[in-house]
Amino acid sequence: MRRDIDPAEAGRRAFYQLLTAVVVPRPIAWVSSLSAEGQPNLAPHSFFTVACADPPVVQFTSVRRKDSLRNIEATREFVVCMATEPLFEQVNATGTTFPYGYDEAAAVGLAREPSARVAPTRVAASPVALECVLHATVCLGDSTVVFGRVVHAAVDEDVLDGDHPRYDLMKPLARLGRDEWGLARETRWITRIPYDQWPGHFAGTSEPGGAVRGDDMDVAGG
Numbered sequence: 001m002r003r004d005i006d007p008a009e010a011g012r013r014a015f016y017q018l019l020t021a022v023v024v025p026r027p028i029a030w031v032s033s034l035s036a037e038g039q040p041n042l043a044p045h046s047f048f049t050v051a052c053a054d055p056p057v058v059q060f061t062s063v064r065r066k067d068s069l070r071n072i073e074a075t076r077e078f079v080v081c082m083a084t085e086p087l088f089e090q091v092n093a094t095g096t097t098f099p100y101g102y103d104e105a106a107a108v109g110l111a112r113e114p115s116a117r118v119a120p121t122r123v124a125a126s127p128v129a130l131e132c133v134l135h136a137t138v139c140l141g142d143s144t145v146v147f148g149r150v151v152h153a154a155v156d157e158d159v160l161d162g163d164h165p166r167y168d169l170m171k172p173l174a175r176l177g178r179d180e181w182g183l184a185r186e187t188r189w190i191t192r193i194p195y196d197q198w199p200g201h202f203a204g205t206s207e208p209g210g211a212v213r214g215d216d217m218d219v220a221g222g
């Protein structure tokens, strides 16, 4: 049995709550920007993902017009800092709707450090910073999607395994539905299967509607 839900009948808020509870877990872009007057701003945005591989572009969505959007439209630069478990309280607190021009990082006691390629600063305690130049914005209903060309990445050596940023060391936070947040707890590995090796290590059946034969998909990769 499934429950069928029509967005038009559910109502805007209820369907928003449904969407944000089922599109999970969402990584959190902690967006650092500067106003035209040079005032720093920091705010979490979980409608966030990679938009393009080459050139490297990330995107986040401002639901209605937030200060971050206003700043980025004015100054065309921002930094996406990774929101991590040790910074849980601070990430949440910077989501408070402070008045325009309020310095959220200072309010929650976060140190900043200069960025390499853009004017907005990085959160010093965040292990990953993606420095971005505004590529484009797209208005969609009540929201604006912001695309940022990544011009520099700064990654803390402490979370690197060779050249590879390690999930368990970065400890990214994720946003779930309601006031629920997800923590990085477990990593599984599985290699992609080249078509010429199909079914390779695939443990289930490829027949449509067929039962899965094995349940141990945790095949070591590398």
Ligand SMILES: Cc1cc2nc3c(=O)[nH]c(=O)nc-3n(C[C@H](O)[C@H](O)[C@H](O)COP(=O)(O)O)c2cc1C
Pocket: 028, 041, 042, 043, 044, 045, 046, 047, 048, 061, 062, 063, 064, 066, 067, 068, 069, 091, 092, 094, 095, 096, 097, 098, 175
């Ligand atoms: C974890 C978290 C994720 C959030 N994600 C978004 C988001 O994707 N888009 C959005 O517009 N607001 C989001 N918010 C709310 C904004 O952070 C909040 O409205 C904030 O005051 C905006 O700050 P600003 O006006 O300085 O840009 C989120 C809040 C939290 C705590």
